Each structure stands twice: as C-alpha cells, then as structure tokens.
Amino acid sequence: MEHTWDFAAILANWRVLWVGLQGTLIVFAATVTLGLGGGLLVGVCRYAKTPLLRLPSMAFVEVFRNTPVLVQIIWFYYAFPILTGIEVNPFLAAVLGISLNTMAFSAEIYRAGIQSIEPGQWEAGRALGMAYQQTLRRIILPVAIKRILPALTNRGIEVFKMSTLASVVAYVETLNQAKLIADLNFNPIESYTAVALIFFAVLYPAVQGTYILERMLRKSE
Amino acid sequence: MNAILRIENLHKRFGDLTVLAGIDAAVEAGETVVLLGSSGSGKSTLLRCINFMETPTEGRITLHGRLVGEERGGVMRYRESELCKLRTRIGMVFQHFNLFPHMTVLRNIMEGQVTVLKRGAAEAAAKAREQLARVGLSDKADEYPARLSGGQKQRVAIARALAMDPDMMLFDEVTSALDPELVGEVLKTMRRLTEEGMTMVVVTHELGFAYHVANRVLFLDQGVILEQGEPQQVLKEPATQRMREFLDGHSLFKLPD
Ligand SMILES: Nc1ncnc2c1ncn2[C@@H]1O[C@H](COP(=O)(O)OP(=O)(O)O)[C@@H](O)[C@H]1O
Ligand SMILES: [Mg+2]
Numbered sequence: 386m387e388h389t390w391d392f393a394a395i396l397a398n399w400r401v402l403w404v405g406l407q408g409t410l411i412v413f414a415a416t417v418t419l420g421l422g423g424g425l426l427v428g429v430c431r432y433a434k435t436p437l438l439r440l441p442s443m444a445f446v447e448v449f450r451n452t453p454v455l456v457q458i459i460w461f462y463y464a465f466p467i468l469t470g471i472e473v474n475p476f477l478a479a480v481l482g483i484s485l486n487t488m489a490f491s492a493e494i495y496r497a498g499i500q501s502i503e504p505g506q507w508e509a510g511r512a513l514g515m516a517y518q519q520t521l522r523r524i525i526l527p528v529a530i531k532r533i534l535p536a537l538t539n540r541g542i543e544v545f546k547m548s549t550l551a552s553v554v555a556y557v558e559t560l561n562q563a564k565l566i567a568d569l570n571f572n573p574i575e576s577y578t579a580v581a582l583i584f585f586a587v588l589y590p591a592v593q594g595t596y597i598l599e600r601m602l603r604k605s606e
Numbered sequence: 607m608n609a610i611l612r613i614e615n616l617h618k619r620f621g622d623l624t625v626l627a628g629i630d631a632a633v634e635a636g637e638t639v640v641l642l643g644s645s646g647s648g649k650s651t652l653l654r655c656i657n658f659m660e661t662p663t664e665g666r667i668t669l670h671g672r673l674v675g676e677e678r679g680g681v682m683r684y685r686e687s688e689l690c691k692l693r694t695r696i697g698m699v700f701q702h703f704n705l706f707p708h709m710t711v712l713r714n715i716m717e718g719q720v721t722v723l724k725r726g727a728a729e730a731a732a733k734a735r736e737q738l739a740r741v742g743l744s745d746k747a748d749e750y751p752a753r754l755s756g757g758q759k760q761r762v763a764i765a766r767a768l769a770m771d772p773d774m775m776l777f778d779e780v781t782s783a784l785d786p787e788l789v790g791e792v793l794k795t796m797r798r799l800t801e802e803g804m805t806m807v808v809v810t811h812e813l814g815f816a817y818h819v820a821n822r823v824l825f826l827d828q829g830v831i832l833e834q835g836e837p838q839q840v841l842k843e844p845a846t847q848r849m850r851e852f853l854d855g856h857s858l859f860k861l862p863d
Contacts, residue, residue: 509704511659513718513770514694516686523721527708 394570395579405562406583412548412558415480417541420487427488428495429521442492449489455550458482462554479551487544494536498529531602538595542588549580559583609668610635610774610805611656616665618651625651627829629665633774633807638800640816640837641809643826644852649809652826653776656807657696658689669695670773694722697767697775701782703759705751705766711738712747715766723770730769737765741795757788761795774805781812813856817841825849 395402430442449457462478465471473481502525510520530537552561560580567576609632616629625648633639643649654660656667658674661684667674674692675684706714715734719725725733738744741761751759760780767775777796781789793812797819800806810816816823816837823840825833827848833840844850 503702503704505700505702505704506706508659508700509706512657512693512698512700513766514690514692514722515718516690519721523717524706528706531708 388574390575391572392575392579394572395566395575398566398570401562401566402559402579402583405557405559406587408551408556408558408561409545409548412476412479412483412551412556413545416483416487416548417544419480419484420544421491421537421540423484423488424491425495427492428499431492431496432499446489446492449485450493452486454482454486454547455553457485458550458553475551475554475556478554479548479556483544483547483550486547487540490543491537491540494533494540495529498533498536499525501532502529534602535595535599538592538599541595542592545588545591546584549584608635609633610670611807612668613656614666614668616652616655616667617663618648618655618660619663624829626655626662629826629829629831631824631831631834633805635805636803637821638804638806638808638819639822639824640820641807641824641826642811642813642816642852644855647826648829649826650778653698653778653807653809656776657693657698658684659693659698690722694718694770695773697770697772699760699763699767699775699777699780701779703751703756703763703783705759705762707751710748710750711743711754711762714751714762715769718766718770733769734765737769738762740768740798741765742791755788756784757791760784760792764792764795764799768799774807775799777806777808777810779809779811781810811856813841813853825852827852 427442427445430438431446433439433442458478458481461473461481462475465478466473499521506524506528507520510524515523548558549560551558552564555561563576563580567573570576611631611633613629613631616626617624618626629652631639641649641652651660655662658667662682664682666677666682669692675682675688677683705711706717709717712731712734715737716727716730719730719733720727735744735747738747741764743758743761743765746754746758746762751762754762763780764775780796781792784792789812793815796806796808796815800819808815808820818837820837822834823837824831825840825844825846825848827846832846833844833849840849841853844853
C-alpha cells in the first residue's frame with residue numbers, strides 16, 4: 386500500500402472545516418455546561434437523605450450511564466419526535482444525548498467528592514446554625530470540587546471528543562464537514578487525519594492548561 | 607433558680623442501643639459543668655442532644671425557660687428552622703476542630719455570622735478580630751488553618767463559636783486530639799471563659815480542669831447521671847464504686863492535698 390499524502394484539497398477547503406470546528410465548539414460549550422452543571426444537581430440529589438430525591442436521581446444515573454451516547458442521540462432524533470410529536474433538530478438531539486450522559490457520569494464524580502469530605506465539616510456548619518443547603522454550598526462543595534477537579538476536567542475532555550457523535554444526525558461539526566470534503570475530493574485519508582489533528586491541536590494545549598491549574602490549586606492548599 | 611438549660615427525662619436510643627436512659631439536669635447561667643464518664647458512656651450523645659445535633663428519643667429540653675419543639679400527641683416534634691436558630695445560641699467545639707480548610711482564620715470566624723446571623727462583612731470581621739484577640743491569636747487572622755498548630759486550631763474553633771454571641775458553650779473533649787504540650791493553652795482559654803462568666807458544659811478527661819475550674823461535675827454511667835456535685839466532693843470522695851473505678855483509671859491525676 387502506497388499513499389502519496391496530499392493536503393492541498395484540505396487547505397483549499399479550510400473554511401469548510403472552520404465552520405465544522407465552530408459547530409464542535411458550540412456543541413461542546415452547551416454540553417459541558419449542561420452536563421457538568423446538571424451533574425452537580427443530580428450528584429447532590431444522589432447524596433440526599435430523602436428517598437424522594439435520591440431514588441429518581443439514582444435511576445437517572447443508571448439509565449444514562451448504561452446506554453451508549455450514540456444510541457441516545459439517534460433515539461432523540463428519530464424516535465422521540467414520533468413518540469411525542471415534538472420536532473428535534475440535530476443540534477438538540479446531540480446536546481440531549483451528550484449532556485444527559487455527562488450528567489450521569491459527573492453526578493457520580495460530585496457524589497464521590499461530597500462523600501470524601503470529613504463528617505466533621507457538616508457538623509461544624511450545622512453547629513453554627515447553618516441549614517443543610519448553606520453548609521453544602523459554602524463549606525462542603527468548595528472543597529469537594531477542588532478535590533475532584535482532575536476528574537471533572539477529564540470529563541470535559543471526553544465531552545469535547547464526544548461532540549463528533551453529533552455527525553450521526555448530520556449536525557454540522559468537524560467530523561461531518563471532513564466527511565463532506567472526503568466525499569467530494571476522494572481523499573478520506575487526508576480528511577480524517579485532518580480531523581484528528583484538529584482535535585489534538587485544540588485539546589493538547591487545553592489539557593496542559595488544566596495541569597497548570599491543578600498544580601496551582603494544590604499549592605494553595 | 608436561674609437555669610439557662612433544663613434537661614428532663616432525656617432518652618436517646620440508636621436502634622436497640624440505649625445510650626441515654628433518663629437524664630435530668632439543669633445548667634445555671636455562668637456555670638461551668640464538667641461531664642465525666644468512661645469512653646462510650648454517652649457524653650458526646652448528651653452534648654449533641656443539647657444542641658439537637660442528635661434528636662432525643664424522649665424527653666424535653668428547655669432553654670431560657672422555653673421548651674424546644676412542640677409536644678403533639680405525646681411526641682416531641684422539632685422544626686429544623688427552630689433548631690437552626692437554637693444552634694446559633696449554643697456554641698460547640700469539637701475534638702477535631704473542624705475548621706473550614708478553604709477559609710482563612712478570619713473567614714472561618716466570620717462564616718456563621720455572615721451566613722446565619724446575616725451580619726455585614728465589616729461588622730463580622732470586627733467581631734472576628736475581637737474574638738481572635740480574646741483567644742490570643744490576633745496575628746493569625748490571615749493564615750489558613752493548615753498552617754496552625756493543634757492548639758491554635760482549637761482556639762480558633764473556640765473563637766468561631768464565641769463570635770456568634772452564644773448563651774452557652776459545649777466542649778466535647780477539645781484537648782483529646784492535642785499533643786500534651788498544647789493542652790495547656792486551650793484549657794487556659796477555657797478557664798478564662800469560665801472566669802468571664804460564660805455558661806459551659808465541658809466533656810473532658812482533664813480531671814485537673816474539672817477540679818479547679820468546674821462549678822459542678824456530673825458523672826455519666828450506663829445512661830444515667832450516677833453522681834454529681836462540687837468537684838472537690840465528687841472527685842475526692844466518690845460515693846459509688848463505678849466512680850471510684852473511673853477515677854482510678856486516671857492515674858495521672860493527683861488531687862492536690
Ligand atoms: N449515630 C450513632 N449511631 C449509632 N450509635 C451511636 C451513634 N452515636 C453514638 N453511638 C453509640 O452510642 C454510645 C455512646 O457514644 P458517645 O456518646 O460517643 O460516647 P462518649 O462520648 O461518652 O465516648 C456508643 O456505644 C456509640 O457507639
Ligand atoms: Mg465522645
């Protein structure tokens with residue numbers, strides 16, 4: 386097998402990929418916010434004493450942790466509208482699938498973080514007259530989140546890569562655009578290599594940045 | 607009688623385990639009461655029932671002449687909001703300090719004031735500095751707890767509780783986790799509070815403190831108060847075999863003649 390690499394068509398079509406990368410970033414922004422934010426809510430409910438909160442959140446986590454994101458996206462795009470009559474566009478289907486999955490995974494991270502805090506911290510807050518919510522928000526979570534930051538940034542990296550799954554419903558993101566170029570120019574090798582390179586170019590510096598952040602936080606302990 | 611706190615027929619059970627089996631006691635304003643008892647006798651449980659960190663299984667607690675909770679159908683019911691308010695009036699200090707690690711010393715002492723009492727930041731900070739001076743740690747305001755010695759941490763914890771202007775203070779073996787050479791500074795701080803007229807219930811194994819500082823000693827055994835009285839009397843002439851055995855276990859303590 387011999388292949389002569391030729392990126393000319395890729396470079397000529399950089400705008401197409403640029404549009405795709407913008408789509409990727411938009412999906413990422415939406416899913417990382419909803420996923421990690423919603424996960425905090427679910428994680429707190431997972432830890433709650435009342436079964437009214439604990440059991441539904443537990444069920445939520447199990448459902449979305451044990452089904453493939455790809456299947457969820459496809460389900461929201463093709464099955465959900467038929468069942469409910471509600472139109473779902475590719476963006477919404479992708480955001481729902483990725484966010485719900487991320488919520489489920491990060492909920493477990495938050496819960497583990499909360500559980501890692503010494504019971505004495507809850508006691509101290511309570512003894513001062515603080516309500517459960519106040520103790521949680523002001524005493525427990527700041528320390529817990531600092532502890533689980535590496536796990537959360539890991540999740541963030543996964544979320545970024547998961548955005549490519551949106552291509553299955555033809556949402557305009559990087560992978561989808563590369564496929565377009567490949568189909569028109571008969572250059573799948575260069576097109577998909579370009580996608581890998583783009584993701585690496587974005588993620589590698591971002592990950593290095595989080596390492597620096599983590600080191601700074603550890604120093605401030 | 608000017609009782610700040612009155613405990614009547616207090617029972618606490620954890621499942622099948624009965625820890626407190628009918629405690630009756632009163633604490634008067636300005637009094638320092640030391641609670642003695644062997645490990646597992648329920649001292650912490652009793653202390654935690656006073657500020658409702660544990661809910662009594664049975665019995666009534668009266669603070670300043672007002673019954674805590676409501677009696678309905680022969681059962682006591684407690685509203686969390688009432689208990690939160692009550693806890694602001696009862697300071698508690700723990701064996702393991704439980705300072706907030708992500709806050710400076712000053713912030714630790716401001717936290718309850720700002721979050722619970724809704725004091726403004728300036729007022730809370732001034733109050734915090736005042737309390738820090740009271741425990742002799744004015745120079746540590748901007749340190750994080752991790753940089754303090756155990757004795758300093760415990761004095762900050764005391765200042766944190768005092769900043770809420772409590773009616774009484776509960777101390778649960780606050781010197782037990784300290785290196786021996788750091789015990790003295792904390793006991794001295796507590797002694798000063800007694801002298802200033804703070805009402806205190808103190809669980810401790812420091813019999814010297816009980817002897818010299820307490821107005822009254824209670825000995826908890828098998829879920830009831832087995833002996834009580836002035837420390838000079840109870841510690842020197844225990845009336846019961848159990849109390850004698852307990853005192854013998856503290857061989858390090860030598861009563862002054
Ligand atoms: N939350 C709890 N659940 C079950 N048992 C408990 C709980 N808290 C305390 N106990 C039990 O109650 C007894 C008294 O405990 P504690 O009040 O801590 O004793 P002390 O402070 O005198 O050492 C012990 O046997 C302890 O195991
Ligand atoms: Mg105890």
